[in-house]
Amino acid sequence: MSTSERYEKLFAEAGLEGLKMTEVKNNHQTKQNKIAKLLDSQSATRFRQFFLKLHVYQQAQIITELDFQQRQRLYRYLTAHEVADAFNELEDKAIGAKYFAEMIPKYAAKVISAMYTDNVVDILANSRQEDLGRYFHFLPDQKAAEIREMLHYQDKTAGAIMATEFVAILSNQTVKSAMHVLKIQAKQAETIYYVYVVDQREQLIGIVTLRDLLTASDNALISEIMSPQVISTRVDTDQEEVAQTIRDYNFLALPVVDFDNKLIGIITVDDVIDVIDEESAEDYAGLAGVDIDENPDNPVMAAIKRLPWLITLLFLGMSTASLISHYEDLVSEASILAVFISSITGTAGNAGTQSLAVAVRRLADKDADHRGLLKIIFSELLTGLLIGLITGTTIMVIVGIWKQNFSLGLVIGLAMMCAIIVANLAGALIPMLMNRLGVDPAVASGPFISTLSDLTSVLIYFNIAQIFLRFILKQ
Amino acid sequence: MSTSERYEKLFAEAGLEGLKMTEVKNNHQTKQNKIAKLLDSQSATRFRQFFLKLHVYQQAQIITELDFQQRQRLYRYLTAHEVADAFNELEDKAIGAKYFAEMIPKYAAKVISAMYTDNVVDILANSRQEDLGRYFHFLPDQKAAEIREMLHYQDKTAGAIMATEFVAILSNQTVKSAMHVLKIQAKQAETIYYVYVVDQREQLIGIVTLRDLLTASDNALISEIMSPQVISTRVDTDQEEVAQTIRDYNFLALPVVDFDNKLIGIITVDDVIDVIDEESAEDYAGLAGVDIDENPDNPVMAAIKRLPWLITLLFLGMSTASLISHYEDLVSEASILAVFISSITGTAGNAGTQSLAVAVRRLADKDADHRGLLKIIFSELLTGLLIGLITGTTIMVIVGIWKQNFSLGLVIGLAMMCAIIVANLAGALIPMLMNRLGVDPAVASGPFISTLSDLTSVLIYFNIAQIFLRFILKQ
Numbered sequence: 001m002s003t004s005e006r007y008e009k010l011f012a013e014a015g016l017e018g019l020k021m022t023e024v025k026n027n028h029q030t031k032q033n034k035i036a037k038l039l040d041s042q043s044a045t046r047f048r049q050f051f052l053k054l055h056v057y058q059q060a061q062i063i064t065e066l067d068f069q070q071r072q073r074l075y076r077y078l079t080a081h082e083v084a085d086a087f088n089e090l091e092d093k094a095i096g097a098k099y100f101a102e103m104i105p106k107y108a109a110k111v112i113s114a115m116y117t118d119n120v121v122d123i124l125a126n127s128r129q130e131d132l133g134r135y136f137h138f139l140p141d142q143k144a145a146e147i148r149e150m151l152h153y154q155d156k157t158a159g160a161i162m163a164t165e166f167v168a169i170l171s172n173q174t175v176k177s178a179m180h181v182l183k184i185q186a187k188q189a190e191t192i193y194y195v196y197v198v199d200q201r202e203q204l205i206g207i208v209t210l211r212d213l214l215t216a217s218d219n220a221l222i223s224e225i226m227s228p229q230v231i232s233t234r235v236d237t238d239q240e241e242v243a244q245t246i247r248d249y250n251f252l253a254l255p256v257v258d259f260d261n262k263l264i265g266i267i268t269v270d271d272v273i274d275v276i277d278e279e280s281a282e283d284y285a286g287l288a289g290v291d292i293d294e295n296p297d298n299p300v301m302a303a304i305k306r307l308p309w310l311i312t313l314l315f316l317g318m319s320t321a322s323l324i325s326h327y328e329d330l331v332s333e334a335s336i337l338a339v340f341i342s343s344i345t346g347t348a349g350n351a352g353t354q355s356l357a358v359a360v361r362r363l364a365d366k367d368a369d370h371r372g373l374l375k376i377i378f379s380e381l382l383t384g385l386l387i388g389l390i391t392g393t394t395i396m397v398i399v400g401i402w403k404q405n406f407s408l409g410l411v412i413g414l415a416m417m418c419a420i421i422v423a424n425l426a427g428a429l430i431p432m433l434m435n436r437l438g439v440d441p442a443v444a445s446g447p448f449i450s451t452l453s454d455l456t457s458v459l460i461y462f463n464i465a466q467i468f469l470r471f472i473l474k475q
Numbered sequence: 476m477s478t479s480e481r482y483e484k485l486f487a488e489a490g491l492e493g494l495k496m497t498e499v500k501n502n503h504q505t506k507q508n509k510i511a512k513l514l515d516s517q518s519a520t521r522f523r524q525f526f527l528k529l530h531v532y533q534q535a536q537i538i539t540e541l542d543f544q545q546r547q548r549l550y551r552y553l554t555a556h557e558v559a560d561a562f563n564e565l566e567d568k569a570i571g572a573k574y575f576a577e578m579i580p581k582y583a584a585k586v587i588s589a590m591y592t593d594n595v596v597d598i599l600a601n602s603r604q605e606d607l608g609r610y611f612h613f614l615p616d617q618k619a620a621e622i623r624e625m626l627h628y629q630d631k632t633a634g635a636i637m638a639t640e641f642v643a644i645l646s647n648q649t650v651k652s653a654m655h656v657l658k659i660q661a662k663q664a665e666t667i668y669y670v671y672v673v674d675q676r677e678q679l680i681g682i683v684t685l686r687d688l689l690t691a692s693d694n695a696l697i698s699e700i701m702s703p704q705v706i707s708t709r710v711d712t713d714q715e716e717v718a719q720t721i722r723d724y725n726f727l728a729l730p731v732v733d734f735d736n737k738l739i740g741i742i743t744v745d746d747v748i749d750v751i752d753e754e755s756a757e758d759y760a761g762l763a764g765v766d767i768d769e770n771p772d773n774p775v776m777a778a779i780k781r782l783p784w785l786i787t788l789l790f791l792g793m794s795t796a797s798l799i800s801h802y803e804d805l806v807s808e809a810s811i812l813a814v815f816i817s818s819i820t821g822t823a824g825n826a827g828t829q830s831l832a833v834a835v836r837r838l839a840d841k842d843a844d845h846r847g848l849l850k851i852i853f854s855e856l857l858t859g860l861l862i863g864l865i866t867g868t869t870i871m872v873i874v875g876i877w878k879q880n881f882s883l884g885l886v887i888g889l890a891m892m893c894a895i896i897v898a899n900l901a902g903a904l905i906p907m908l909m910n911r912l913g914v915d916p917a918v919a920s921g922p923f924i925s926t927l928s929d930l931t932s933v934l935i936y937f938n939i940a941q942i943f944l945r946f947i948l949k950q
Binding site: 053054055057089179182183186187192193210211214215229231246247248249250252269270272273274276277280281283284285287288289290299300302303306307309310311313314317318320321322324325328331332335336337338339340341342343345346347349350351353354356357358361379380382383386387390391394395398402446447450451454458 | 755
């Protein structure tokens with residue numbers, strides 16, 4: 001019995017088989033219904049009792065499932081702080097902006113103040129300018145300035161995803177006084193597990209983990225126990241690089257410094273998970289030439305989003321058609337040639353897509369230098385040669401036997417081999433070229449490569465066929 | 476001036492433009508050289524001084540760049556605990572297994588004992604059976620049993636990625652005594668920021684964060700401050716689901732319980748990041764029909780890994796060829812038809828790939844029920860209809876004008892529309908079917924869909940062409 005079978009048996013014996021996701025779901029539905037009912041019957045106290053016991057993530061989920069009337073009551077029954085805790089967990093930022101807009105601005109400002117800056121900025125980036133003005137009117141000046149500043153940071157940089165709620169101490173403090181600071185700031189800070197050490201000019205000079213603080217003696221100086229080799233990121237660093245650093249070092253948070261090494265924020269690991277997922281979804285979508293986050297409920301919008309690529313590729317495909325058209329006499333002389341067009345273009349396209357996927361990932365993985373790039377190209381060339389040789393030989397034999405025409409088999413096999421080599425090279429070279437030009441190589445989609453390789457494959461195919469035409473027809 | 480320009484200017488003024496990644500790299504090279512030199516000159520003390528100051532992730536990186544001789548010295552100069560700290564960060568698990576094999580077994584056992592169970596199990600899963608026996612011989616019985624147990628957990632489940640080093644306390648302890656336990660366990664536990672509350676039977680009944688402990692009064696009881704609504708995962712839960720939970724709730728760790736709700740481990744957020752990346756890389760690779768983690772240094776291995784898909788698809792493509800062959804008379808009568816084969820198959824293949832990518836992601840996103848599936852199919856059908864209508868009309872006009880043959884244009888346009896609708900439906904249906912059959916839908920790659928859609932497209936094309944043949948030739 002495998003481990004999983006063993007467990008299934010044990011769970012079944014314990015009568016637990018139905019637990020997992022379905023139970024969580026039903027559970028959620030029950031909670032959701034109860035909350036809605038409590039709001040409808042205006043039972044403020046019982047609503048608060050029940051709602052505040054839930055995890056903030058569940059609170060956020062439930063809020064999105066309420067109707068307008070119910071949400072208005074919820075705003076009345078909860079303090080701005082309590083709403084802020086739930087709003088910190090809202091996943092759909094545009095919905096958050098909608099909720100702010102339906103609050104009275106003063107209340108919205110209170111919620112905004114109580115939220116973590118990184119989360120609230122993500123939401124406010126979706127708000128209309130005039131709404132922002134209304135909220136800012138009621139915000140404390142410093143908070144307003146902070147949010148305004150962060151709204152300006154370049155999208156997808158460290159600055160755009162950092163939070164400004166961190167704990168900083170001085171190096172000449174004792175462990176005891178540091179712990180005191182921590183206890184006071186514990187409620188607001190996004191993480192209290194890393195404490196950053198700064199000098200008088202607010203420059204980052206060290207880091208102490210809460211673990212270090214706990215195990216150190218009360219009277220030790222921070223300067224004695226801190227780790228001075230603190231790894232930080234600059235405010236303009238790309239979010240992908242930030243994610244990689246946090247991942248490599250298994251950090252819970254990474255400090256963000258400005259150009260003067262002044263500590264201005266932290267990026268926590270939970271923000272980075274979203275970045276990693278976002279970036280890989282982009283790569284994935286790029287490979288298929290489609291926006292995978294398109295709205296499933298609206299086929300018209302989906303079509304509008306997918307069409308630009310398809311029409312562009314259709315025009316690229318027309319150049320293949322016009323190339324074939326150029327060889328129409330050849331085709332009418334030997335119509336057998338038409339039979340294998342799709343085999344050759346298809347196989348080369350598939351090989352090119354594989355090569356592209358590998359190259360895009362490899363380019364994203366490391367900052368490849370000149371030698372690294374040459375290596376990728378050389379490797380794809382060799383791989384293409386091998387693959388071309390094997391698939392070419394395979395189809396040569398198949399065609400030779402099937403059509404009893406080994407000259408034709410040779411032409412098809414040779415053409416397929418050359419087409420694959422070219423497609424593999426293109427699959428590796430095109431993303432590199434785009435990288436060079438500063439375009440995200442993930443845009444070089446599979447459909448693009450296969451459409452492009454259709455063109456080169458047909459060109460190769462008909463040229464080889466023309467050379468061997470006599471032999472093909474003779475048999 | 477944009478924010479990024481403003482920053483560039485500021486950085487330039489501060490003379491800092493070269494800092495970022497290149498500096499980290501050069502820095503690493505310098506450190507690496509220095510370590511190698513210290514090992515070569517057998518300066519144990521200075522080596523220890525320098526090496527132990529580095530972050531454990533850097534230590535791990537440097538170890539992988541040493542030669543055999545240098546590593547042997549490193550094992551001699553460092554304690555097993557110090558080596559364990561670095562080994563916890565090793566990314567390539569197979570290399571870790573190699574290193575264990577080159578140590579004397581007793582030393583290896585010490586390192587194994589000192590590592591976190593989840594990390595060491597990942598490495599030992601790559602070790603040979605006889606090596607394992609040798610290490611186990613020197614391991615404390617309990618540790619050996621723990622590792623053996625975890626080596627048996629199904630790959631890609633919670634059990635396989637959990638660590639067994641967590642902090643558990645009883646609910647009738649005071650905050651003060653809990654803090655005392657924490658301080659003692661701080662050195663070994665993988666995280667001390669979450670403390671789990673268990674009853675006498677080791678069943679999980681609550682959770683307290685270190686933040687809660689810090690802000691509570693010393694004499695408070697754990698039962699008063701703990702949160703009893705603790706979210707946990709079962710040992711046999713799929714790692715993808717675990718990752719989703721940690722991500723949704725922004726947890727730093729998730730407790731793992733067995734079928735009896737007994738707490739047996741924790742999964743920390745850093746393990747989950749690797750899972751998320753691994754799973755999305757799999758989706759991405761699936762879309763291109765290639766293993767993107769193939770070894771770039773070995774084109775032969777790369778070719779061997781890519782060929783099975785290509786050859787399979789080549790055979791599928793041959794059925795398209797034999798279909799066209801069936802219509803060879805039609806082609807020799809109207810060779811113009813051959814010109815547009817690749818346009819139609821290409822565009823339908825591209826549309827099908829888009830539809831596939833969206834469907835695969837949507838299937839992975841939520842546990843879609845019956846209605847959800849029908850919705851996806853219906854939505855793809857409508858999207859396909861719209862896309863088909865627009866691209867079909869476009870090519871009809873182009874061909875009509877280009878070839879001065881509007882009957883031909885109509886045939887091509889109609890064929891393209893139908894081919895796209897079928898491809899879109901296939902793109903949505905095939906991953907669902909695979910899901911039903913228990914196969915990972917991500918295997919239904921773009922190349923597969925486009926090769927399959929070649930077949931249906933050609934069938935549609937020639938059938939429509941045959942019907943309108945008279946009109947095409949008339950013009």
